[in-house]
Amino acid sequence: xxxxxxxxxxxxxxxxxxVKATMPTxxxxxxxxxxxxSGLREIEVASFVPxxxxxxxxxxxxxxxxxxxxxxxxxxxxxxxxxxxxxALRAGAHKLTLPVSASEAHSLANVRKTPLDMVEEVRxxxxxxxxxxxxxxxxxxxxxxxxxxxxxxxxxxxxVRLAAALAAAGVDDVGLxxxxxMANPAQVRRLFQRVRAxxxxxxxxxxxxxxxxxxxxxxxxAYDVGVRTFDSSLGGLxxxxxxxxxxxxxVTEDLVFMFEAMGVRTGVDLQKLMAARxxxxxxxxxxxxxxxxxxxxxxxxxxxEVAHA
Amino acid sequence: xxxxxxxxxxxxxxxxxxVKATMPTxxxxxxxxxxxxSGLREIEVASFVPxxxxxxxxxxxxxxxxxxxxxxxxxxxxxxxxxxxxxALRAGAHKLTLPVSASEAHSLANVRKTPLDMVEEVRxxxxxxxxxxxxxxxxxxxxxxxxxxxxxxxxxxxxVRLAAALAAAGVDDVGLxxxxxMANPAQVRRLFQRVRAxxxxxxxxxxxxxxxxxxxxxxxxAYDVGVRTFDSSLGGLxxxxxxxxxxxxxVTEDLVFMFEAMGVRTGVDLQKLMAARxxxxxxxxxxxxxxxxxxxxxxxxxxxEVAHA
Numbered sequence: 001x002x003x004x005x006x007x008x009x010x011x012x013x014x015x016x017x018x019v020k021a022t023m024p025t026x027x028x029x030x031x032x033x034x035x036x037x038s039g040l041r042e043i044e045v046a047s048f049v050p051x052x053x054x055x056x057x058x059x060x061x062x063x064x065x066x067x068x069x070x071x072x073x074x075x076x077x078x079x080x081x082x083x084x085x086x087x088a089l090r091a092g093a094h095k096l097t098l099p100v101s102a103s104e105a106h107s108l109a110n111v112r113k114t115p116l117d118m119v120e121e122v123r124x125x126x127x128x129x130x131x132x133x134x135x136x137x138x139x140x141x142x143x144x145x146x147x148x149x150x151x152x153x154x155x156x157x158x159x160v161r162l163a164a165a166l167a168a169a170g171v172d173d174v175g176l177x178x179x180x181x182m183a184n185p186a187q188v189r190r191l192f193q194r195v196r197a198x199x200x201x202x203x204x205x206x207x208x209x210x211x212x213x214x215x216x217x218x219x220x221x222a223y224d225v226g227v228r229t230f231d232s233s234l235g236g237l238x239x240x241x242x243x244x245x246x247x248x249x250x251v252t253e254d255l256v257f258m259f260e261a262m263g264v265r266t267g268v269d270l271q272k273l274m275a276a277r278x279x280x281x282x283x284x285x286x287x288x289x290x291x292x293x294x295x296x297x298x299x300x301x302x303x304x305e306v307a308h309a
Numbered sequence: 310x311x312x313x314x315x316x317x318x319x320x321x322x323x324x325x326x327x328v329k330a331t332m333p334t335x336x337x338x339x340x341x342x343x344x345x346x347s348g349l350r351e352i353e354v355a356s357f358v359p360x361x362x363x364x365x366x367x368x369x370x371x372x373x374x375x376x377x378x379x380x381x382x383x384x385x386x387x388x389x390x391x392x393x394x395x396x397a398l399r400a401g402a403h404k405l406t407l408p409v410s411a412s413e414a415h416s417l418a419n420v421r422k423t424p425l426d427m428v429e430e431v432r433x434x435x436x437x438x439x440x441x442x443x444x445x446x447x448x449x450x451x452x453x454x455x456x457x458x459x460x461x462x463x464x465x466x467x468x469v470r471l472a473a474a475l476a477a478a479g480v481d482d483v484g485l486x487x488x489x490x491m492a493n494p495a496q497v498r499r500l501f502q503r504v505r506a507x508x509x510x511x512x513x514x515x516x517x518x519x520x521x522x523x524x525x526x527x528x529x530x531a532y533d534v535g536v537r538t539f540d541s542s543l544g545g546l547x548x549x550x551x552x553x554x555x556x557x558x559x560v561t562e563d564l565v566f567m568f569e570a571m572g573v574r575t576g577v578d579l580q581k582l583m584a585a586r587x588x589x590x591x592x593x594x595x596x597x598x599x600x601x602x603x604x605x606x607x608x609x610x611x612x613x614e615v616a617h618a
Contacts, residue, residue, distance in 0.1 A: 152610025182608040184570035185529050212608075213563035213601035214570075216526040220494050224533075254522035261493035261523075292522035299491040299521075301461025 003267030005259055006042055006229040008205055009035055009252055011280070012063070013044040013078050015237030016056050018248070019287055025059045027283030029066050034276035035234065036070040039268040042229075043067060044076040044097065048084035061091040068092055076139075080111060085125040086132070095137040096129070098122060099177070100166060102159045103148035106179075115158075119165045126170045139204055140166040141175045145191065147182030156191055163195045163203075173204030175231070178218065181211020181239075181248065185221035192225045205229035208250050209239045210290075215250035216258055223264070230255060235277055235289030253277075257293040260304050270304055312576030314568055315351055315538045317514055318344055318561055320589070321372070322353040322387050324546030325365050327557070328596055334368045336592030338375045343585035344543065345379040348577040348615060351538075352376060353385040353406065357393035370400040377401055385448075389420060394434040395441070404446040405438070407431060408486070409475060411468045412457035415488075424467075428474045435479045448513055449475040450484045454500065456491030465500055472504045472512075482513030484540070487527065490520020490548075490557065494530035501534045514538035517559050518548045519599075524559035525567055532573070539564060544586055544598030562586075566602040569613050578615045579607060 012032055016023055023031075028045075035043060045067045046060035060077065067075040076095045077088040088096050100118045101107035107115050122140060129136050145159045163174045176191060188206070196203045206222035206229070208215045219230050232250040233239065239248015256268045274294050281289060298304075321341055325332055332340075337354075344352060354376045355369035369386065376384040385404045386397040397405050409427045410416035416424050431449060438445050454468045472483045485500060497515070505512045515531035515538070517524045528539050541559040542548065548557015565577045583603050590598060607613075 147608055147610065149609055152608075180608065181605060182570075182611075184567060186571035186573075211601060211605045212566055213560065214525055214567055216523055217529045217567060220526045220529060251522065257521055258493060258523055258526060261491075262495035264495075292520060296490060296520045299456055299461075299489065300458055301456065302491075 002265070003041065004228070004265045005223070007040060007252060007256060007266050007268055008042040008044065008076070008229055008231045009040050009234060010044040010207075010231050010249065011035075011233040011235070011237050011252070013047055014239065014249060015233045015235070017047055017054050018238035019056070019284060021284055021287065022056045023283040025062060027279065028059070028063055031276065031279040031283055032063070032067055033070065034272075034279045036073060038272035038276055039266075040073065041267060042074040042076065044078060047078040047080070048088045049080055061087065064088070064091040064093050068094075079125070081121060082124050082128060085128055089129060089133040089136055092133070093136065095139060096125070097139045097141050097175075098125060099141045099143045100162065101143045102162050103144040103151050103154050105150040106144045106148045109150060115162050116165070119162075119169055122166060122171060123169050137172040139173050139175060140171045141177050141205070141207060142166070143177045143179040145176040146178045146187055147180055149180045156194060159191060160194050160198055164198045167199040167202045171202070173202050174199060175205035175207055175229070177207035178209050181209040181214075183208060183218050184214060185217050188218045188221040189225045192222055192227055196226065203227070205231050207231035209248050210236065210250050211239070211248060216254060219250060219255060220258070234273070235280055235291055237280070237287070237289065251291040253291045253293045257298070261302070270298060311574070312350065313537070313574045314532070316349060316561060316565060316575050316577055317351040317353065317385070317538055317540045318349050318543060319353040319516075319540045319558065320344075320542040320544070320546050320561070322356055323548065323558060324542045324544070326356055326363050327547035328365070328593060330593055330596065331365045332592040334371060336588065337368070337372055340585065340588040340592055341372070341376055342379065343581075343588045345382060347581035347585055348575075349382065350576060351383040351385065353387060353540075356387040356389070357397045358389055370396065373397070373400040373402050377403075388434070390430060391433050391437060394437055398438060398442045398445055401442070402445065404448060405434070406448045406450050406484075407434060408450045408452045409471065410452045411471050412453040412460050412463050414459040415453045415457045418459060424471050425474070428471075428478055431475060431480060432478050446481040448482050448484060449480045450486050450514070450516060451475070452486045452488040454485040455487045455496055456489055458489045465503060468500060469503050469507055473507045476508035476511045480511070482511050483508060484514035484516055484538070486516035487518050490518040490523075492517060492527050493523060494526050497527045497530040498534045501531055501536055505535065512536070514540050516540035518557050519545065519559050520548070520557060525563060528559060528564060529567070543582070544589055544600055546589070546596070546598065560600040560602075562600045562602045566607070570611070576615070579613055
């Protein structure tokens with residue numbers, strides 16, 4: 001049976017770039033192999049950014065190349081700009097994800113470009129893709145789609161307009177990210193529905209954060225309105241934690257448990273997924289890992305039918 | 310504007326009876342006053358059980374009597390049996406809640422009675438109510454409604470049949486409790502819908518646990534199918550924590566944040582609610598409190614319209 005939702009693991013990128021320590025390359029590869037072994041079929045393994053800014057990602061090309069040796073999954077890389085995209089495409093990544101902020105304040109603060117300037121950058125990256133690696137896919141991830149720590153409310157019209165511009169520019173799909181943990185289920189349903197009405201099947205992943213505890217409720221809300229790709233991070237690593245215990249990213253283990261318990265097949269083996277916490281912990285000694293399902297264990301009588309793709 | 314959902318705070322009962330320490334009575338009363346001040350309109354303040362079993366609840370009558378002096382809210386007490394019910398009714402509680410387990414294994418282990426024997430106990434309590442305090446309400450809370458740590462799966466037919474028997478016996482409402490943190494949103498929707506089809510407006514509260522991180526997602530699912538009363542506990546105190554960090558009860562602060570962010574009025578002032586953590590912490594020094602919203606703070610631009618009932 002084929003999976004009904006795609007869990008896109010972002011830990012090796014979003015998680016590792018958010019912690020102070022740098023995981024040694026060999027440890028990254030062991031962790032990525034364990035994630036692959038659990039049945040995950042999409043993974044964000046690296047950011048292509050200057051090593052002086054993010055030394056944790058200095059081995060991005062090597063990590064991508066290793067991940068490509070594991071069969072049957074989509075290897076993604078985050079790229080902030082054209083230069084990063086070129087490096088990621090040359091490394092052979094199957095899919096690039098480019099964050100584009102819906103909040104002008106956040107966009108200017110982060111990349112010194114307005115959202116509309118970023119649409120131009122996306123066009124240039126698409127041209128580069130056509131030239132260097134025509135089969136590679138490009139996703140735009142609309143960050144601060146549900147609110148911004150700088151400007152506060154982000155008007156939904158701005159998000160829908162930006163999604164439409166990105167789709168028109170030619171990206172393969174447009175995801176919505178709750179970068180700041182401000183989303184609520186009503187807003188998630190409304191915004192994904194509006195974006196789908198505008199760009200149809202180019203509507204991409206829900207990237208939710210658990211900053212205020214609503215991560216899974218927001219994923220459920222997105223699922224309810226037809227979203228079928230969900231970003232999450234093993235052990236809740238990464239995201240934007242404001243305080244100890246307040247994890248940023250949705251925890252992959254809890255997300256997979258929710259869907260599997262609902263009878264929605266993820267293709268991921270929960271026991272193997274939880275076992276993939278060991279190589280993560282070994283590679284980042286002392287780093288706190290989150291996740292309620294790993295702490296509580298699977299319920300008595302819980303039988304998981306794992307899809308064999 | 311009237312609240313659209315009723316948040317039923319269970320911390321002083323479910324929370325305090327789950328921790329080892331006994332909160333001094335004076336501290337309980339300060340905490341209860343702070344909870345009342347936040348706008349909560351229903352509270353479970355005590356269990357009427359023998360003090361040798363739960364010394365934390367030895368002051369149940371005094372606590373109920375104090376709570377009754379605060380205007381405009383429903384003061385509830387948990388009672389395990391006829392004897393507890395009599396004491397609670399004599400103390401003047403507005404509403405009694407009686408747990409009735411849907412799992413025969415859990416029921417026998419806990420109260421040495423089958424679920425059907427418990428329906429008889431409920432009838433006796435209803436007769437006592439009619440005699441001693443005819444205006445008091447009686448709720449039956451179906452525990453292990455979504456699964457049991459002893460018997461594993463609890464057949465949905467058993468839950469629906471029990472709910473129907475309890476309604477037929479004459480209780481005012483029947484809630485469903487995820488005692489063991491095994492519920493998932495699909496099951497929550499299905500089971501509340503089936504129970505409502507059977508007993509209509511006697512369908513009561515959703516009492517969800519956050520054991521595996523699904524607490525808020527399950528509350529959202531229950532809301533989606535018409536549930537309007539939600540049990541939760543300030544700081545996530547109580548429930549059945551299996552491990553540090555794995556809180557049992559849904560955290561009131563996060564639940565209120567979710568609804569208010571969705572534009573669903575709770576009548577609760579989030580700032581005052583979070584301030585009510587201080588008297589809780591003072592009364593239970595060293596006890597860990599949970600809650601993502603208190604850690605992260607309210608989002609920039611978050612405006613809450615508090616209903617004045």
